[in-house]
Amino acid sequence: xxxxxxxxxxxxxxxxxxxxxxxxxxxxxxxxxxxxxxxxxxxxxxxxxxxxxxxxxxxxxxxxxxxxxxxxxxxxxxxxxxxxxxxxxxxxxxxxxxxxxxxxxxxxxxxxxxxxxxxxxxxxxxxxxxxxxxxxxxxxxxxxxxxxxxxxxxxxxxxxxxxxxxxxxxxxxxxxxxxxxxxxxxxxxxxxxxxxxxxxxxxxxxxxxxxxxxxxxxxxxxxxxxxxxxxxxxxxxxxxxxxxxxxxxxxxx
Numbered sequence: 001x002x003x004x005x006x007x008x009x010x011x012x013x014x015x016x017x018x019x020x021x022x023x024x025x026x027x028x029x030x031x032x033x034x035x036x037x038x039x040x041x042x043x044x045x046x047x048x049x050x051x052x053x054x055x056x057x058x059x060x061x062x063x064x065x066x067x068x069x070x071x072x073x074x075x076x077x078x079x080x081x082x083x084x085x086x087x088x089x090x091x092x093x094x095x096x097x098x099x100x101x102x103x104x105x106x107x108x109x110x111x112x113x114x115x116x117x118x119x120x121x122x123x124x125x126x127x128x129x130x131x132x133x134x135x136x137x138x139x140x141x142x143x144x145x146x147x148x149x150x151x152x153x154x155x156x157x158x159x160x161x162x163x164x165x166x167x168x169x170x171x172x173x174x175x176x177x178x179x180x181x182x183x184x185x186x187x188x189x190x191x192x193x194x195x196x197x198x199x200x201x202x203x204x205x206x207x208x209x210x211x212x213x214x215x216x217x218x219x220x221x222x223x224x225x226x227x228x229x230x231x232x233x234x235x236x237x238x239x240x241x242x243x244x245x246x247x248x249x250x251x252x253x
Contacts, residue, residue: 037207123162
């Protein structure tokens with residue numbers, strides 16, 4: 001099935017509604033996921049429609065791309081510490097080159113479901129894995145190799161996280177809060193080149209491929225441009241005297 005197919009959307013909605021019902025019935029938090037960026041964005045629309053606001057998305061650290069959904073009862077404030085997420089550090093020799101794909105392939109090859117795997121952050125000699133607690137025992141005792149490379153797995157992680165996390169700020173003035181304008185400002189390129197990237201399907205808005213140049217962007221949106229980086233739009237506006245818009249944001253390192 002395609003990631004954003006109607007069938008998948010219906011399955012996601014059913015899982016969210018079940019979590020909300022169970023939360024209300026049991027008076028305790030209920031969790032769904034990990035969800036992709038696109039699923040989390042779709043989930044927010046479903047939750048707004050249902051009028052349910054006692055929830056939190058959390059992936060184990062700030063700015064996580066894959067997150068879990070947590071529904072919380074009326075008496076309890078949404079709390080990241082309640083999420084059943086475990087972090088592990090896999091250490092290996094720096095001369096052995098491992099990638100995100102290698103780690104994900106090893107986990108999927110072991111029969112682990114994708115929705116129990118969060119972000120996998122990898123740098124030379126170290127990978128930090130964010131996983132659902134239910135697969136903690138397997139990872140801590142059975143994950144000894146990634147491909148042909150031996151790894152040593154230990155619970156927890158040390159800051160800073162690997163994987164090039166961190167941001168470079170950017171800013172600009174755009175003609176309007178449209179996708180092509182925002183992409184041009186984020187990439188520091190011309191609007192025409194940004195438009196070609198959008199029309200080619202290379203630009204994702206909140207994890208969803210968006211082909212419309214005039215799609216509206218807003219503060220908090222995330223852009224991904226294949227092969228060119230990922231961006232967070234922090235502020236759009238205020239409008240200038242000439243009817244243009246100030247835009248500021250951050251690019252993932």
